Amino acid sequence: MEFNEAKAQFIQTWGKLGSEWGINRTMAQVHAILLISPKPLCTEDIMEELNISRGNTNMNVRDLINWDLVSKKLVPGDRKEYFEAEKDIWEVARRIIKERKKREVEPVIKVLSQLKQIDGDSEISEIKEFTSMMEQLDRFVGKMDKSVNLLINENENKLFSLLFKLLK
Amino acid sequence: MEFNEAKAQFIQTWGKLGSEWGINRTMAQVHAILLISPKPLCTEDIMEELNISRGNTNMNVRDLINWDLVSKKLVPGDRKEYFEAEKDIWEVARRIIKERKKREVEPVIKVLSQLKQIDGDSEISEIKEFTSMMEQLDRFVGKMDKSVNLLINENENKLFSLLFKLLK
DNA sequence: TTAAACTTTCAATAATTATTGAAAGTTTAA
DNA sequence: TTAAACTTTCAATAATTATTGAAAGTTTAA
Known part of the structure; x- marks a missing residue:
């Protein structure tokens, strides 16, 4: 080519x-x-x-x-x-992730933490399901958030070497 | 609320x-x-x-x-x-990642692998820079791809427990 | 100061993407 | 078979998003 x-x-x-x-x-x-x-x-x-x-x-x-x-x-x-x-592709990825997290994911985290506690009879199935889903999402997003913070803060070699250990 | x-x-x-x-x-x-x-x-x-x-x-x-x-x-x-x-949020995330990888990332991987080898004088700075960037991207995306495969195939507990070890 | 050489803004417009809703298609029960 | 009860398609249209380009703004050198 x-x-x-x-x-x-x-x-x-x-x-x-x-x-x-x-x-x-x-x-x-x-x-x-x-x-x-x-x-x-x-x-x-x-x-x-x-x-x-x-x-x-x-x-x-x-x-x-x-x-x-x-x-x-x-x-x-x-x-x-x-x-x-910026030419270092690892640095590029890190900055994109950081920015998207800040702009788009963090507002969601804030909303979810509020939606977990709603008023209402917890015997009603709609309310039970809603609360359970919000709790699941909140826990999941919290874990992802921590993992991404790791990803952002570690350097390339450290992170990948750890990820590859999982492959062994 | x-x-x-x-x-x-x-x-x-x-x-x-x-x-x-x-x-x-x-x-x-x-x-x-x-x-x-x-x-x-x-x-x-x-x-x-x-x-x-x-x-x-x-x-x-x-x-x-x-x-x-x-x-x-x-x-x-x-x-x-x-x-x-599907109500299991981990499963939801896994399926979204799997699908986006297939639809949007894999075509990019294919293109990058081709763009690595272009014809032209490797003394020209434009060509040198281009080739170097394609190689960087190809390596990076390859690693990401492997990591994502892990993520898709491991179950929640296994993956997070490993990720959290990195935090220790 | 001034004016030339730039950068930035923003209302008008173009391009893209999503939505409607009626018509066509399909399935099922009798 | 048929017709009722559904689902699907798709051309027209609406909504959203991106782009233009001229005017306004800013900076710099002299």
Whole structure:
């Protein structure tokens, strides 16, 4: 396969994966081109590469910065801002997990802990089932939360070596 | 909090979580009401509960069945189909992970393995960076894949007890 | 200060995704 | 067989989400 074809396919695959997981397709594509770029890129570069507008580029790059996946890089003697992606894939995964946990999972944990204790006759089957499910979910999500905290805080080698012990 | 309020809040929270993770909001809401229902529900029940059309109900229920999260339950002496959800949350998580891996992650693994070997001068920095990133991703996704297989195949107690050892 | 070179915002619009509901299809009981 | 009681499909439409691009805002060099 030729480089440009491979590059296009990677951008497209990464964008598709993102959109399947609830992330703006264009944001994922911008991430893709920054991931494979050997040097920082400016807004123009990204616009040209993906054929998108300046406003769109700006918003998605800032989103990536908010996710802590991309940072601004100043080039001396140039007024433009350049952007570069975190290249360590383990670090990338860690930051994505951390952010999604904070934005999307933690609010759910908060709600579940409230829904566990509802008023009402615990002899009514609807109420019994509801409470039991909330308790199950709360316990499960709590365990997952702890496991993910581990995952976020351990380094690659430590975590995988432990995971692989489970395989032995 | 009163039962009906709690129920509404759970349906809404579950739907929101789903849509943030790329799953049809209504499908997640249908799942929510089946999760907390002590008895199987028919299409009518779901339509009324969520105020959605018959067609929409039918499609989302069938999707849930395809995800192996819901099954048909026949009630003797009744021509209607009833639906009930898998209630073991660990099993629910396992099936969701299994399905998303199959549908969304495995195609990516396949693409990455191809993109690793591209033609071109490996002295060109673009090509060097690209190849290195594809190799990194391929290794990472391969490890994740193995870890997820573990997760899918182990039972709750075994997995969590092992994860918690890491916390000690 | 000023104006050139940039970045950011946001209302209008386009693109995508979800939903409706009527028509077609299927199953069952008699 | 038939017709009633259901389920499924799918074209039209609605709702949601993403994008544009021009205008407003900001920063920097001189």
